[in-house]
Amino acid sequence: MKITSARVIVTSPGRNFVTLKIETDQGISGIGDATLNGREMAVVSYLEDHLVPLLLGRDPHRIEDIWQLLYRGAYWRRGPVTMSAISAVDMALWDIKGKVAGLPVYQLLGGASRDGVLVYGHANGPDIDETIDEVGRYIELGYRAIRVQSGIPGVKGAYGVGRGQMYYEPADSALPTETRWDTAAYLNFAPKLFEKVRETHGFDIELLHDVHHRLTPIEAAKLGKSLEQFRLFWMEDCTPVENPQAFRLVRKHTVTPLAVGEIFNSVHDCRELIENQLIDYIRATVVHAGGITGLKQISSLAALYQVRTGCHGATDLSPVCMAAALNFDLWVPNFGIQEYMRHTEETNEVFPHSYSFADGYLHPGDSPGLGVEIDEDLAAKYPYEPRQLPVARLADGTMWNW
Ligand SMILES: O=C(O)[C@@H](O)[C@@H](O)[C@H](O)[C@H](O)CO
Numbered sequence: 001m002k003i004t005s006a007r008v009i010v011t012s013p014g015r016n017f018v019t020l021k022i023e024t025d026q027g028i029s030g031i032g033d034a035t036l037n038g039r040e041m042a043v044v045s046y047l048e049d050h051l052v053p054l055l056l057g058r059d060p061h062r063i064e065d066i067w068q069l070l071y072r073g074a075y076w077r078r079g080p081v082t083m084s085a086i087s088a089v090d091m092a093l094w095d096i097k098g099k100v101a102g103l104p105v106y107q108l109l110g111g112a113s114r115d116g117v118l119v120y121g122h123a124n125g126p127d128i129d130e131t132i133d134e135v136g137r138y139i140e141l142g143y144r145a146i147r148v149q150s151g152i153p154g155v156k157g158a159y160g161v162g163r164g165q166m167y168y169e170p171a172d173s174a175l176p177t178e179t180r181w182d183t184a185a186y187l188n189f190a191p192k193l194f195e196k197v198r199e200t201h202g203f204d205i206e207l208l209h210d211v212h213h214r215l216t217p218i219e220a221a222k223l224g225k226s227l228e229q230f231r232l233f234w235m236e237d238c239t240p241v242e243n244p245q246a247f248r249l250v251r252k253h254t255v256t257p258l259a260v261g262e263i264f265n266s267v268h269d270c271r272e273l274i275e276n277q278l279i280d281y282i283r284a285t286v287v288h289a290g291g292i293t294g295l296k297q298i299s300s301l302a303a304l305y306q307v308r309t310g311c312h313g314a315t316d317l318s319p320v321c322m323a324a325a326l327n328f329d330l331w332v333p334n335f336g337i338q339e340y341m342r343h344t345e346e347t348n349e350v351f352p353h354s355y356s357f358a359d360g361y362l363h364p365g366d367s368p369g370l371g372v373e374i375d376e377d378l379a380a381k382y383p384y385e386p387r388q389l390p391v392a393r394l395a396d397g398t399m400w401n402w
């Protein structure tokens with residue numbers, strides 16, 4: 001079997017997605033997600049200019065060998081652009097292997113370890129009352145785990161608060177939107193938010209919260225401590241992770257479980273946090289961490305330390321990534337939870353898929369391969385739109401972490 005073509009498709013049904021399609025001499029094709037939010041075209045160029053020529057004529061069954069070729073062969077290892085490109089190739093090859101075998105990819109990985117994949121949805125609102133109503137709506141929809149984010153009085157553009165219901169799209173304009181950040185206001189507000197959510201909705205539902213890199217380690221420790229009584233499933237990205245040792249300080253002060261890793265792109269980024277048991281959930285995901293092959297390396301290391309997976313699943317990860325993540329999640333022994341931010345109808349039409357939601361769980365379905373396709377005619381109707389993620393500044397104008 002030989003790869004005869006590899007094409008990059010950029011489409012923007014509400015937001016930008018980059019998809020790689022690999023075709024073979026046996027008429028079987030596979031697709032992979034290569035979306036890097038706000039930096040999409042860098043990955044398009046990496047794929048078209050540097051990887052596609054390397055793929056032509058190769059045997060698509062040699063997934064591991066091609067992964068090693070692209071990883072080692074670049075000389076310049078790792079980094080989000082390189083690893084998103086490698087991820088797309090890896091996903092497309094697993095898709096092809098599944099289609100040849102006539103099996104969903106989770107069967108090739110070792111089969112299902114569970115009946116369904118526990119997911120968490122996003123409830124958010126401009127203030128506490130509306131956020132609490134949103135949590136109620138998610139409970140009615142059947143969710144068992146819900147991420148809660150709310151607007152904060154005096155903070156312009158708090159992270160995680162959407163402009164409409166169900167969909168949250170932070171990359172909202174061609175040049176970054178400027179938001180404000182106020183740590184003191186947030187630290188006062190967050191415990192009040194969770195107190196009200198627990199008061200209204202009780203303790204039977206799992207609650208999660210994303211701090212989105214906004215705090216220093218000691219502030220993060222303080223927040224974790226003040227939220228302990230509300231028994232969060234996790235507190236995410238509580239402080240920037242360039243220095244993993246910062247998490248020692250957080251850990252020393254709180255038993256609120258910690259989740260990190262949505263911006264990681266290799267097992268090496270995860271190693272120090274995992275080996276020192278500084279986190280409870282690793283958030284690396286298929287599209288940014290080297291595909292299913294990269295994620296297998298990460299989850300195997302994590303399993304040794306009882307760290308569980310909690311793959312990133314925001315809407316900037318396309319349904320192709322979601323399908324791959326769900327095949328991985330259904331198999332991976334040390335699964336924790338999967339993020340599930342719903343895509344818009346337009347996006348779902350461009351990427352028809354076999355995964356489905358019921359009772360708080362997603363299932364990848366049993367279509368051969370990843371269980372997702374791209375409707376290329378429809379995709380062509382939504383041209384690329386330059387969009388970047390927002391930035392955040394403090395009240396005095398100092399640049400902060402968005
Ligand atoms: O946990 C999450 O889903 C996030 O932190 C994302 O919304 C993140 O901001 C985006 O994926 C950035 O592209």
Ligand SMILES: [Mg+2]
Nearest residue numbers: 210236237262
């Ligand atoms: Mg996050």
